[in-house]
Amino acid sequence: MTTSATFPAATAGDSRPCNRCKEHEGIIDLRGAERVCQSCFAYYVSTKAVKRLEVLQRETAAPRSSNGPKGPRKPQRYLVALSCGPSSTALLHVLTENVRQQRARGQKTARFEYVAAHVVDDTLSPFSSSEDSTIDAYRERFPDAPLLTFPLSSALSLPSIDWVALPSASNDLPPAQRLSSILHQLPSATSRADIRRLLTRHVLISTAQSQHCDALLLGHSTTSLAELTLTETAKGRGYSLPWLVNDGAVPVPRSPNAPNISNGNSGDSTEPSTSPSQSLPVYSPLRELFRKELLTYLSQTTPPLTDLVPASSTDAGGAVVSHRDQSIDDVLSRYFGEVEASYPSVVANVVRTTGKLRRPGETGQAGGDDGQTCGLCGMGLDELGDERWRGEIGDRIETEAQGGMPKLCYGCERSTRG
Numbered sequence: 001m002t003t004s005a006t007f008p009a010a011t012a013g014d015s016r017p018c019n020r021c022k023e024h025e026g027i028i029d030l031r032g033a034e035r036v037c038q039s040c041f042a043y044y045v046s047t048k049a050v051k052r053l054e055v056l057q058r059e060t061a062a063p064r065s066s067n068g069p070k071g072p073r074k075p076q077r078y079l080v081a082l083s084c085g086p087s088s089t090a091l092l093h094v095l096t097e098n099v100r101q102q103r104a105r106g107q108k109t110a111r112f113e114y115v116a117a118h119v120v121d122d123t124l125s126p127f128s129s130s131e132d133s134t135i136d137a138y139r140e141r142f143p144d145a146p147l148l149t150f151p152l153s154s155a156l157s158l159p160s161i162d163w164v165a166l167p168s169a170s171n172d173l174p175p176a177q178r179l180s181s182i183l184h185q186l187p188s189a190t191s192r193a194d195i196r197r198l199l200t201r202h203v204l205i206s207t208a209q210s211q212h213c214d215a216l217l218l219g220h221s222t223t224s225l226a227e228l229t230l231t232e233t234a235k236g237r238g239y240s241l242p243w244l245v246n247d248g249a250v251p252v253p254r255s256p257n258a259p260n261i262s263n264g265n266s267g268d269s270t271e272p273s274t275s276p277s278q279s280l281p282v283y284s285p286l287r288e289l290f291r292k293e294l295l296t297y298l299s300q301t302t303p304p305l306t307d308l309v310p311a312s313s314t315d316a317g318g319a320v321v322s323h324r325d326q327s328i329d330d331v332l333s334r335y336f337g338e339v340e341a342s343y344p345s346v347v348a349n350v351v352r353t354t355g356k357l358r359r360p361g362e363t364g365q366a367g368g369d370d371g372q373t374c375g376l377c378g379m380g381l382d383e384l385g386d387e388r389w390r391g392e393i394g395d396r397i398e399t400e401a402q403g404g405m406p407k408l409c410y411g412c413e414r415s416t417r418g
């Protein structure tokens with residue numbers, strides 16, 4: 001039982017009961033319509049997330065085994081992408097609480113199990129030891145969830161990325177320095193942020209497969225999805241928006257036909273004998289919650305999770321370290337932090353509009369109209385659409401100049417060649 005004294009009263013002398021339970025004091029404004037207590041607010045957040053998980057389970061449930069007696073369904077296994085920002089921390093907490101409640105109700109097997117994965121950007125120097133202590137703190141706070149970490153440079157050995165498309169770096173360098181050198185040769189801060197995000201996604205998708213997960217869960221809020229929509233559009237990735245923003249199966253990048261020249265040990269025989277599935281469900285269970293609601297959620301847990309999340313990421317707009325290094329992503333993140341405060345419906349509308357975009361083919365298979373995929377992001381190539389983009393932006397790159405280069409979508413081409 002909590003006492004209302006633990007929480008700041010909304011306005012002094014204006015004590016009202018919670019609109020939902022009528023039992024506790026209402027201390028949190030819910031979308032300007034209701035004032036609720038701490039536990040009703042937590043219930044509101046977790047219900048939104050659990051509803052999305054139910055959609056995921058409905059859309060991806062494997063048929064019950066046809067031979068043998070009908071047993072209970074095997075729980076789905078999720079990979080939670082943990083950036084240690086507010087949204088993914090809230091997601092991890094919601095899942096943990098949900099499993100705990102299922103057990104408390106006497107359910108022997110939970111409806112799902114999960115593993116968390118954090119991709120450490122090992123190209124950033126000087127290497128910060130604060131990253132290690134952050135991860136330790138998460139492990140302590142979430143003892144039920146195995147928390148795996150992977151260096152970003154592990155992407156160098158993934159066969160799903162066509163490294164020929166990126167600047168080259170000496171094979172003699174250790175992976176972290178090699179990737180750092182590759183990123184530094186990219187034309188701009190926006191390019192670097194873009195390629196970092198792509199590589200992180202590749203590492204997560206590959207981890208979901210190696211960990212035998214049925215789906216990858218991202219911590220996107222309505223706010224971050226709106227940011228993603230506009231940044232990706234600005235970068236010329238409009239075509240892949242339905243896969244990046246909407247829930248559903250995304251094509252899993254296949255290894256390019258060329259041998260993996262970037263990997264020093266490509267001679268070993270660790271190739272799996274069975275090919276992994278060609279699509280992976282990627283869902284954002286918090287997509288109907290605003291970032292500020294997730295920040296409130298973090299501040300209301302016991303003890304508050306706000307202390308766990310690195311301070312720079314709880315600032316609504318994200319802290320600007322240096323303007324020189326500001327990417328389109330940073331600019332829009334700050335912009336939406338401000339818009340969300342005054343015009344939440346604008347933010348929600350950006351995401352809702354993207355939700356209406358169709359995914360051509362809708363098969364979850366990689367490949368555009370003719371089965372061609374981009375060598376970097378793995379999305380289907382829309383040659384006509386990409387041509388149109390170029391034409392309208394007045395930015396035609398002569399194709400003859402690309403002899404031997406892998407085919408890239410317009411967005412990836414911009415990121416690698418400026």
Ligand SMILES: [Zn+2]
Nearest residue numbers: 018021037040
């Ligand atoms: Zn209540």
Ligand SMILES: [Zn+2]
Nearest residue numbers: 374377409412
């Ligand atoms: Zn691409």
